[in-house]
Amino acid sequence: MQFWLIPFSNEYKYISSKEEKISKKFNSKKGAIYRFSRGYLRLCLSKVLGISSKDIPILSLPGQPPILPNKFGYISMSHSKNSLLLGWSLKRIGVDVENTGRNINLTRLLKSKWFKDEIKKIRDIDEKNLKLEILKIWVMKEALIKSHFGSIIEDYDKWIIDFDNLIAKHNKLNINRYVVNDRIKDWTIGLAYEESIEYKSTLVEIL
Numbered sequence: 001m002q003f004w005l006i007p008f009s010n011e012y013k014y015i016s017s018k019e020e021k022i023s024k025k026f027n028s029k030k031g032a033i034y035r036f037s038r039g040y041l042r043l044c045l046s047k048v049l050g051i052s053s054k055d056i057p058i059l060s061l062p063g064q065p066p067i068l069p070n071k072f073g074y075i076s077m078s079h080s081k082n083s084l085l086l087g088w089s090l091k092r093i094g095v096d097v098e099n100t101g102r103n104i105n106l107t108r109l110l111k112s113k114w115f116k117d118e119i120k121k122i123r124d125i126d127e128k129n130l131k132l133e134i135l136k137i138w139v140m141k142e143a144l145i146k147s148h149f150g151s152i153i154e155d156y157d158k159w160i161i162d163f164d165n166l167i168a169k170h171n172k173l174n175i176n177r178y179v180v181n182d183r184i185k186d187w188t189i190g191l192a193y194e195e196s197i198e199y200k201s202t203l204v205e206i207l
Helices: 017-023 028-049 106-111 127-146 152-158
Strands: 002-007 074-079 083-089 093-099 159-162 167-170 175-184 187-193 204-206
Touching: 002 028, 002 187, 017 028, 028 074, 028 083, 074 127, 083 093, 083 187, 093 127, 127 152, 127 159, 127 167, 127 175, 127 187, 152 159, 175 204
Parallel strands: 002 204, 074 093
Antiparallel strands: 002 083, 074 083, 093 187, 159 167, 167 175, 175 187
């Protein structure tokens, strides 16, 4: 299991000709994000799989998360305003990243259904730390949802996190994941995975 956090830049890596064509279907901003993310995904996977980035069989369709044939493992990706987070594992995995400086409407979020199960734990925190706590919960839930290709609307409140033991259970699908949150520089990241591996910050490589 490995993760990579990459600040956005103008340095692009190799992508396939098919991916080049797909990138041109987007506007300039989304096309750049697509090219950057797929290029670094290939580069990072080449390190763990030991094969050329050109030979990695990524299925990468517009509007869908990239996937690998089963024998190559599982991948997940997320991008925020200025960074890209990638994850790879032999078993199912999900990742999410947010910049800690992101503006969020605390009053609106706390009244929404999204945090009804966690509100008792965070209601007495001061505003600054409350924002960070909400972002922490959000990225963990997003990572959990991505780990089974779910949706925010259908699955957000179905995932129940045991914050003491860092284990989560989907109360409808009856599936479990390990889940962690980490703060790296100006980013907060959520990681959800099936592998029984103790998380260490060294598992996240910053490129």
